[in-house]
């Protein structure tokens with residue numbers, strides 16, 4: 001699947017200042033340092049657009065990018081890079097401010113079409129992952145789980161992790177996780193396809209009755 005348009009990054013610290021237009025949004029969530037920004041860079045093949053770091057807490061704002069896939073009549077959408085949760089070594093006041101920003105985005109935003117829920121393939125479903133899930137699930141927004149950093153495990157071990165996560169009761173009813181690697185780009189097409197299905201596919205033409 002090809003991408004035909006990627007805008008610049010718009011960073012805001014309050015979702016009410018997000019770019020206008022009411023485009024459907026795909027939010028990328030996961031604990032701090034799990035690889036959200038790297039995944040977005042690899043997905044869109046814009047390596048420098050989303051700053052990444054080996055130190056947790058790199059992303060501190062909501063980052064919006066407008067994207068259009070190359071397929072005919074595809075609808076444009078926004079991807080949203082969010083700050084991570086569960087980060088250590090951050091002053092409590094800063095932590096609270098980030099929490100409020102992300103919470104308000106989920107509770108007051110009305111344009112969400114898909115949440116891409118990112119976990120580390122080596123340590124999926126941490127306590128903070130489960131907390132976030134319990135909190136997003138009631139919003140009713142479709143969730144696509146992803147296990148990233150797949151290059152850090154053998155393919156057998158990565159598939160074992162995938163099976164365990166897919167069978168976990170906290171993820172019951174969700175699609176099978178996508179195994180992803182920002183390094184090898186494994187899973188890129190599969191994830192783009194899930195996004196296509198949820199937010200970019202053109203609406204079916206209305207059936208006309210004679």
Ligand SMILES: Nc1nc2c(ncn2[C@@H]2O[C@H](COP(=O)(O)OP(=O)(O)OP(=O)(O)O)[C@@H](O)[C@H]2O)c(=O)[nH]1
Pocket residue numbers: 030031032033034035036037038039051052053054055056057058059060082083084085148149150151152180181182183184
């Ligand atoms: N080997 C490998 N390393 C990765 C992968 N994805 C991310 N990393 C590394 O993991 C670290 C964190 O990546 P980021 O993309 O900044 O993580 P983040 O989730 O955006 O972090 P915050 O913005 O702090 O929440 C960086 O050192 C990346 O190079 C991957 O698929 N494979």
Ligand SMILES: [Mg+2]
Pocket residue numbers: 036037038051052058059081082083084
């Ligand atoms: Mg980040």
